[in-house]
Amino acid sequence: MVGLDCATAGVPTDNTNLAWRAVDIVFGRSTQQPPAVRITIAKGIPIAGGMAGGSADAAAALIAANKILDNEFELGELLDIAADLGSDVPFTLVGGTALGTGRGEHLVPTLSKGTYHWALAFSRTGLATPAVFRKLDELGHTPHLDVTALSRALRSGDPHQVAPLLHNDMQAAALSLQTTATHNPQHRHGRRGTRWHRLRVGPHLRLPMRRRPRRPRSRGGTIVQRKHRRHIRPGARCPPQRRISG
DSSP states (O other): OOOEEEEEEEEOSTTSSSSHHHHHHHHHOOOSOOOEEEEEEEOOOTTTSOOHHHHHHHHHHHHHHHHHHHHHHHHHHHHHHHHHHHHHHHHHOOOOOEETTTTTEEEEEOOOEEEEEEEEEEEEEEEOOOHHHHHHHHHTTOOOOOOOHHHHHHEEEEEEEEGGGGOOOOHHHHHHHHHHEEEEEEEEOOSSSOOOEEETTTTTTEEESSOOOOOOOOSSSSSEEOOOOOOEOOOOOOEEEEEEEO
């Protein structure tokens, strides 16, 4: 590794970055002589946002490093490396819809259909994942393990069935640490009486929507700035990546 570049403040640019570590591990296990490489990361979501951004960077680095080595490693070997790097890295490596068990690193593909659009409301501050887990332990929260109804709803492809079943065990811990959080994280009613189910992901809110939202009013046509949050509309279509935590 020659180095790592990222214009986003707060992203480590040394060997503590998961992407850097991913490349080091792949190159270190290779039987070839790997070239010198430099990683450039362009962040599209906030850091410390609870959305597996760092894990996705690591997964991309694994794929890129393996590609440089002419795909020397099979997917199963990359998944083993991914699990060592972090609990979310295996899922971001394979994508799709999956049931995650253990720490989340053991994945079983789950049937689903339909396309789901999300509106994200970003907080100005982030939450460190270790801090949220420590708070969760302090709260003595019992995890939500039954995904039967959610699995059935995902097979229906109906967002009205999926939305009320979305759940994040980390929400209570995140809310207790985020002093500026709203006091009713579960739902709101839109101007036309539509029920908005809100899922807190780290310090941010994720709102499933019935259809792709209209273009926000802004100079760039993509971002609306509010006093405390930014609202960003979904970008170009990509394969859905959803994990059901078990």
